[in-house]
Amino acid sequence: MEIVEKLQNPNNGDEIKLNPTSNSKPKVVVIMGATGSGKSKLAIDLASHFPIEIINADSMQVYQGLDVLTNKVTPQEQKEVPHHLLGTISPCVEFTAKDFRDSTISMINEVWSRNRLPVIVGGTNYYIQALVSPFLLDDSVEEAEINCLSDSQEDEQPDLEVELMSEDYDCAYNRLKDIDPVAANRIHPNNGRKINQYLNLYARFGVIPSKLLQEKTVENWGQVDNSRYDFCFLCVNASLTTLDPFVDRRVDHMVDAGLLKEVLDIYTMNADYTKGLRQAIGVREFEPFLRCYIMEHQKPCSESHGQTLNDQILKQNIQHIVDSPDDNEWKALLTEAIQQVKLNTRRLVRRQVSTTPFYGR
Template identity: 60%
Template sequence: MDYSSESPAPTLNSNNGGEPIMEEHKPKLVVIMGPTGSGKSRLAIDLATHFPIEIINADSMQVYQGLDVLTNKVPLREQNGVPHHLLGTVSSDVEFTAKKFRDSAIPIISDILSRNHLPVIVGGTNYYIQAVVSSFLLDESVEDTSETYSRDHPGNEQTNHMPDILGDSCNYSYDLLKELDPVAADRIHPNNHRKINLYLSLYARSGVLPSKLYQGKAAEVGGQNWGRVDNSRYRCCFICIDAALPVLDQYVEHRVDCMIDAGLLNEVYDIYNPNGNYTLGLRQAIGVREFENFLQAYFSDSMDDETSDSSDGTLLKLSTRIDDKLFKENTRGILNSSCDNPQKVLLEEAIDKVKANTRRLVRRQKRRVNQLQTLFGWNISYVDATESISKKSDECWAVQVVGPAVKMIRSFLNKDDSNGQTPDGESKTSTDTVQRDLWTQYICKACGDRILRGAHEWEQHKQGRGHRKRMLSLRKSRSSSLA
């Protein structure tokens, strides 16, 4: 089957200049999305037994070299010979923006199509996927708007709209952006210092909220069509693997424990730098910064006896790093220690933070997939992996996940006018998994076995002041008992 267009499609620039590509000329593309832990990569690899596919990674952390355990890259032995693109290929210190991803992915897709193979984009970074699918890159237009405003208003670099907004603290800047323009803040990562400063400086110069500028620019170049499938570069089949939140929560917590056993701490040790920039590249990944307090305490305790006077009177560390093998043995000993020493408390707190932040990521990813449907009209077909994950059943996976996905893709490939449509009865929505979440019971031991019903109520409870104070008190009592 020929997955490319029958005749070469016109090339559009990133700002959607030129006429739209006719639907029948658009090449076909499969996109597999969903929250972390749902099994996106596994499904894509399984699809290779049914279609001649090649996988394009669209995970904003897996594109980087290194931290293979922490970012949960598919090991080479588990790729089953399926070609993977943009997986561990980018330097860890580079900020790989949506524009860079788009500019890298589009030629790869063309190359895959030239071999008469089916390109499959796999990942949970929706703004990467949007950048490839849409013929208009919104972030790029905002930067163009900023440059245009500066050019048209020389000497007016800072107005009184918001004086001295750009400080050294990225957290402060993000909180300020969130207060000023929550719509714009929701679009970017809290650690993306460059983009935060871009939006804040744009507001400082123009007095117009960044989200309003997005809307104006989008209307200028594409109106309500921006990001919609009817204005896309490709004919797309969107498949989302979903699962109930309690099942995903349990799975990702178990996965973090497995990552610790597989060497996650060694990877964090290798990339740790007390003076490093944790707002760019791979250091933004969940599971890096959470261990900062533990590593600071560990290195401080380990090197207290390894200092000497230098010729200029300053203290030099005789050993700036601890031996890798020794570090691995020490951290394993700390975790397995029967007594709760301060290092163990810090390490357990860091692991808990990784789990909590991963659970939050799952929820953000679910919300963003829903927004692609409600705001951009993407026709997303759902497959429910709840039972296969909870039961760890390969049979359930094959019947309930792989089978329906194969039918969806076959229907998509056999329809000349398909835009991700699936046969009646095959496409599911997220309603089933949402209903499961609503009826799940949680018990909070820290708050006197208080019962919470539903994932939303449980999350709200954990973020409440009373729960957080009790958890802090418990940690302090554990630490003070060690003194």
């Protein structure tokens, strides 16, 4: 017996057939594109024409906190469109591609149970690939990777470890991408710990990590074939000459909107910037400025509400540096950090463009 699921278009009442037969795969829309290309706006615009729910696929926006820095869609901008995996994960945990895959499969089923269309939105390509491809649907692959990485750490080469840890994350990531683009495409560019592990695997065994860990399975990585869903991909494209100045303006807007106050809220000296929310571009870049400023200006606090007051004063003083037209050593250090955020964001845009399979097609 043929099962036809029909959803009404709220604008004109036309029927939209999303799942025409019981044998058909559920339909899922995926909106991809580089940072600043307008993915979120497109998704929300679609909601005025179709009954949809949005599932966030940005690896930093899934975390609680840093709403300005990670450019989360505000409640006003959401226009009452349901959003999932947006600011729901603890900032201290590592939310992997496998975690995203497992959570999203469950959410897709829930959205479909409400006779609505799931729309995946985000620029984290390895999250989307984990959902799209059958590659990560075999949990034994993940277990093999964990075991292999664990075994390899028993005799890691100390000299190589020091060398990699002193490298800029971007340089180390590009080095891994040159050696093994498949492995590089699976991890966040700021995940220095995993980058380090993969490079050490290559140094130890002389075999690229993806081949060592997955062998033949890797051939299907990122391919839509045999997926459990019927995907419709919408790729939002824009030229780098358009995106670069937009990114710079957006960073300036974030600074004006309180980016530094957010970073100060989670700032800890000698923090681990390879896990959780601290991987986000715009956190590590302010480390030199915040470290120097806090060490010089933070005074012992009184026992009564002293720490809260001290934090407030620090935020006010730092915001004064942001707003002040005066040039001084603090302004110069802050300006350097802001320029580094812009540079690293532009680099991210280029990585997203180079690893999004639909660009240029």
